Amino acid sequence: MNPVTIQPHQPGPGTDTPMLAVQELGKSYPSRKGDVLAVRSIDFAVHAGQFVSVVGPSGCGKTTLMMCIAGLLPITTGNVMFRGERMSGPRDGVAVVFQDYSRSLFPWLTVEKNVALPLRDRGLPRTEIRDRVRESLEMVGLAHAAALHPWQLSGGMQQRVAIARGLAVRPEMLIMDEPFASVDAQTRASLEDLLLKVWAETGTTVLFVTHDIDEAVYLSDRVVVLSQGPSVVVEDLPVELDRPRDQIATKQTALFGELRENVYSLVMASQRRTSLSGDPH
C-alpha cells in the first residue's frame, strides 16, 4: 500500500475494508443478435482517500464500468461493494461527473441552481445550501458565473460546473468519466491541477476514468490498466510520485517516465493479445 498523503474525512469502518470493492464485475448489453459483452470481469479496490485512475483504450468499456459502479446500470455478473455493503443502485455519498458534461448540465437552470440540485430533498436549510453552492463554485473558480446559464459558458467552464456539482454534496467518493477529454491542452492541465487541489482540500476518494496514460499517472496513487474490450484488469500499478505534483517537474522525473512507459506497453500488449487471438467470445 503506497502512502496516502491525505487523510480521509470519513474513515471507513475497518482499516482493511476498502471504500469501494469491484468484484468480478461483468456487463453485457442485450441486443437483437444476442448479448454483447462490454466488460468481461473486473476486480479492483479503492481505499478511502485514494486517487485511483482506470485507463484503457477507447471502447474498452470504461464508461460502462463507471456506470455500473455508480449504480446507474444493472451489472450482469459480480458485485460492487461500497464500504462492505453490496450496492444495488445510486447511493448518497457517491457523486458522478460524466464524460459528456455539456449534456449532463440542465440548460434551464442557472449554474448556481445546477450545482444546488444534489443538495435538494435533503432537508438542508436554504442558507446552508447557498453557502455550499458558493463554496463549491469558489473551489472551481466560478463564483462569478453563478447566475449564468450553462450555454453561456465555454466547454472548460461547463466542465468545472459539473465538477462543482459533484463537490457540492461533499461526496465520500467522486467518480469521474474522462472529464477532461474534450477540452484543450492548457485547460486540461489547469483542470487536472484544480482537481488535485480540491482532492487534497476535501479528502474525497476519487475514481478517475481516462484513456490518457500521462493524465492517469500524473494524477493518481494507483493506475488500474484495462485490456481492450470486453475488458479485464491487466495490471494494478502503484504510482509513488511525490505530492504535491507539478505539471512540469513531476513529468520530468525518471519515475514518471518509467511508469508512463510501463502503462503504455501494458495497454499496447493487451491490444496485441486481443487482436492476435481474435474475438475469444
Next chain:
Amino acid sequence: MSDVRVSHPVKADVPAPSPSGVPTAARRRGPTPDWAYGLAGIATMFVVWELVVRTGAVSADSLPYPAATMRRAGELLVDATFLTEVAQTLWAWLLAMLAASAVGIPLGLTLGYFSAFYRPSSSVVHAGRSIPSSAFLPIAILLFGLGTQMKVSLAIYAIFWPILLNAMYGVRDTEPLMLATGRSMGWGRTRLLTRVVLPSAAPSIATGLRVASSTALIVVLSAELLGATSGVGTVITTYQQAQRPDFVYAGILLVGLLGMALYYGFNLVERLVVPWGQAQRESGR
C-alpha cells in the same frame, strides 16, 4: 474571467481609429434587429403592390391601390360589427387551441414517456395528420351546423396532431445523460419526470403550439370563407358578393396582420418561458 461567452461583441476600452473614416461606434452597433428586417419586407411588399397596379399589370378593379386599401382597413378597424366578427374568429381560435392542448399535451407526454405506447401510437398519428381537416368539412357541417362549433372542431382536428407529436418527440428526445444525472442524485420516477423530462420537452411543446396557432387561424378562416355564419371570413365573403374589392383586400390585410401578431406573440412568450430551447438551437446542440 475571459472565457465567458457573450452574445454581443465586447467593446474595447479604447476605440481603435477607423481606417475607412466610418465612425467606429456605428460599426460596433449590434446586428440589425429582426423587426427592422420585418419592416423592410412589408415596405417592399407595398412597393411591389403599388407598381403592379400602377403599371396596369393587374387592373385596379380587381386589385385596389395600397393607399385605398389602407384607408378601408382603417375604416374597418373602427367598425364595431367588423370588430365583433374578429372577436368571433379569435374566440374560435382560442377554443380550438385550448381544447387541442388540453388533450394533446398530456396525451403526447404519456405516449412519449412509455415506450410500449410509442411505436403503435406514432403510426396512428402519422396517418391521422396526413388527412387534411377540410376533408371533414361536410361531416362537420352535418354534425355541428354552420356555427362556432363547426369551425372549432375542424381546427382542433388540424392542430391536435402537431401538438401531440411535438409533445411526444419532446419526451422521447430527453437526453439520456440528463436522466442518468438525475438518477445519480437519487431521483425517482416522479422527480425525473418533473425535473428532467418536462423541462426537456417544454421547448418542443412550445414549437408545437406555435405551429398550431397559425394552422388554427388558417382553418378557422377557411371554414368562415367556405360557409360559416360568423367571423372575419364571412365579412370578406360579404364584401366580395357586394363587389367591393377594396374592402375585401382590407379584410385580407387585417387578417394577415392578425396572423403576424399571433406568430410574434408566440415567439416572444416562447423566448420568455423556455429560453433554453432557443439557446440550444443557436449553439447547435
